[in-house]
Amino acid sequence: MSLNIIIVGAGLGGLATAISVKQEKPDHQVQVIESAPALAEVGAGLQVTPNATRLLKRWGLLHSLEKLASSPKEFTIHRYSDGALIGKRDNFGEEMLAKYKSPFWDMHRADLQIGMYERAKELGVEFKFGALVTSTELETPSVTLSNGDRIDGDLIIAADDEIKDRELRHYFETPRVVLWAGPDCHAICYPLKGGSLINIVLLVPDTLPEGVARAAGDLDEMLEIFRDWDPRLRSLLSMVPKVDKWKLMHLNELQYWSNPEATIAFLGDACHPMLPYLAQGAGSSLEDGAALGVLLSTANRRQDLPEILKLYEQLRKPRSSALQERSKVQRHINHLPNGPEQRARDTLLKQQFDEPLPGYPFYWLDPTQQSFVYSYDVYEEVSLAPNARCILR
Template sequence: MAAPTAPTPLNIVIVGAGIGGLSAAIFFRQQGHNITVLEQSRFANEVGAAVHIAPNAAGLVSRMGIDAPATGAVECLTMKNVKPNGETMFEVPVWRSRGRWQHPWLLAHRIDLHSELKRGAIREDGVGRPATLQTAARVERVTTDGVVVLASGEEIRADVVIGADGVHSKTRYALPGSEGIRPFGSGKSAFRFTMPRSRALEDPVTKPLVGAEGQMTLYMGRDRRVVIYPTRHNEILNFVCIHSTKDSEISSDDPDSGDWQNTGHLDKLLEVYKDFDPALLALLGKASEDTLKVWELLDMEQLPTWTEDRLALIGDAAHPFTPHQGQGAGQAIEDAASLACVLPLGTPPSEIPARLKLYEKCRYERASMIQEYSRIVGMDLGTGPPFDGLKYTNDNFGHDEWHHTQQKLREWEWSRNPTAYRRMPVAFGPFPGPRQDCTGNARDWSASTFTTASIKFRTSRTLLEGLFPNKAFRFAVSDTNCYATFSVSSLGNLEWLGGNGYSHLGLYIHGVEYTKNNGETVEGDYLPVLFEDLADPIISGREEIGMPKVYSRLDVAKTTDSLTVTAGWMGSDFLNLSLTQLQSSEAQTDAASPASSDENLFFYKYIPATAAHGEEQRSADVEYACISPMDEKVNAMKKVERRTIAQKAEIRIEALDARKLPTLHHIVERLAEIPIYEVVEAKIVEGTGGSDLKAARRLE
């Protein structure tokens, strides 16, 4: 037998080596793919500012193998809101919410996080192949069928192209419907800078403002605000000073107004916040102009789609964020995780477009919702809709994108085979069983084995009529004599049971006729009960097909001269069959059915409605007659290798009470009443193959 072929990795090109692009490189590396990252700058480095890693992103950062606190990220412990005059409005002890979220709310230095992401993507050790990082690789254009064209003229072909090239994305405009959509100024701009926390602590005027470790402070004016928080082991303070663009030193008419590297000037910063608390102004005045930057906060209309064919966008290329929720980097990381999740190792290239659409489905609504939250939070005080801070926090923090996308991927895979069997517990998807595996593929019965022993006997038609579930069933003739068979089969080497097997024993009543509502009649054998000694076939047979299966211990012993069967429950034996004085036979009797001819098999499916204890019994949720055709195709699935006739056969059934058979006594008592007037045939048939009864259906 040939060894299984190893899954083929995809060749993935990521345009942009920012936080989103490098996160995607790590996640795809962990999935086992080949990754090339194209970065237009020479050093592929982030700017010197800080970034939020909220709980929803912190778990994904950890999943990438990055220990953010070890690299200097600070846990946010308190959040303090302050009026412009320095009066505290409220203080939220964030640390008390630790138990709500799986992961901490971290405040990281952007350079530290970016460096760790780059290391994780390209390091030689670790899971998967290192990504190839090409710097100074300016992308001229991409196509939706997997072609990336560099400014140098070089063409790179890939199975998947990921646009992670930020708010000024070029990859974005390869998507249909994106042509007229451009980033625009949100009406707000921001100064940003960092400074050593020690600089503020040394001054008694500014020390009270930054004395608490892990504290985020928001000074909230009507149309401007200042956000201060620590990072890098509480040694660096990060400042973001958001204000109206009309009051800023940059103009929205400037095509470079959204560039993070625009130099800011201290005198303009102090002018914008001149009416704020003098202590805050003293703190802002400690900024170094060589680190002070100013840029316009950009926004963008929603793209109609983030994916087309083999191209997908992530992060700001797909959905630029204003910074008011601190979720820009987090949502880019979520995008990267989701995209990698839908493209595991072994993904067929033909499925890539559909899987990219699944990624979009997983992410579009959530990212768009948080985008809108950020816009609302950034509105001037008194101008926006009512603000529900708890809902925003819950929506932001209370999410794990990897687990979310995993589930959506499962549901997508389940939906691709609508004929796959579903049964309880339904949350786990299609159920593996004798007819299919969990992906809906048919089982192979060719190597299975069977040994079927049957005793056919003459008995009372009038008594057996009492075992029919309704008047649609009757005997085809009016004779007082009728025939039935007790048949036991031992099955082995079953693929669906991992090469194991089980036994079943049933009563088959011959010569039965079913009359449909339209008057048409169908003839066959009726199966009132089937004992089995394994839960798996009992459950699948009852739920998927509707067969009347119950549990019993079945001990089958065969020698060269005899075969005996004992049925029991928890130490109490109630049925014994024996076939003795065995002789080989060349007769061409059929092995597919215990019946004397190729008859259909009838049974009756009944599932009661759920009712509270003590309530009157409700009507059934399911109740109808079923048929399993025993035609030539079904019989051909079995290959008979040996036939044996028994010269002597015996059936003994003992009606035990409810103490010994608490769940079966009502069945066994009825079986014990059946008279055995004459054994007319006793045989054993052995062979390979089997029928999964997939053709079973409702009679009408």
């Protein structure tokens, strides 16, 4: 028997769930409802770390996406003010591949999203674009669209410039991740699309009005905030044609990821918003979708869903909580004000950059923290969980 699954949102988490469900159990009917008229380039670049690329490989996407991604050859950290080099890691991408048997990529979010969308279509997932959900009926369960159409199912899943400067061009001819850490702010940039595009993310104190999550930024304000930073960063920022402001929401994860009737489930930012300091927003959403898809593949009737959704939450919640907490800690470390604590951080970063020890103040390189994030295999966790073995019979 099969289930009819409605996924609200064609973001990375929604697409991951759709792919995972259909790949594990083709008989399930999966429909993705997206309010946007088409997939659009939103969010620019992102890091796809080994725990996430491991999933892309399982879904048959690694080869097709590889040509659209960049594996960083270098990872450098600079002092914010004068650009002094704190540490440089050569062959970073190769190191990650050798250690975790899965690549570390920098890529455009749209390239990843479109690749996953195409794979989902190959597997038979149905898509409805330009469809705004205006109400949800959990007893049925069903969703009603803005045009009045009603869609019934067994389960609803809420997933909802060229560089001309010669020095800078040379600096980014080699794929690399560059981070500047300063008081209350940090900047990170890396090349996308074969070096034709540079993604720059600036983390600064929030100045958006209450209730505003996204707005056009002011170039002069951006330049003023980073006025005393590394000249190379300021040169990059001087070429930016426009800037967007996105509010980073400091929200706790949901207490429950599904309702008692097991007619709706949440994943990704819908239940555990992730700050970007460990680059795990996308990865954790893919992990959620993979886990949910595997578990749903065991369902043959609606009555199976309560046990499945309870197990999904039990498996995923501890890790998402840990990632949220570690990301908050990394934010604090990155944004230390000038002073003794900042100087101690920089000294330790420099002393151990080549061979970090546990407790290293940059979690991306701390051997314990890095392994916790990158070595994780969600399919393995699901298969080994005692309760899961009862379901995956």
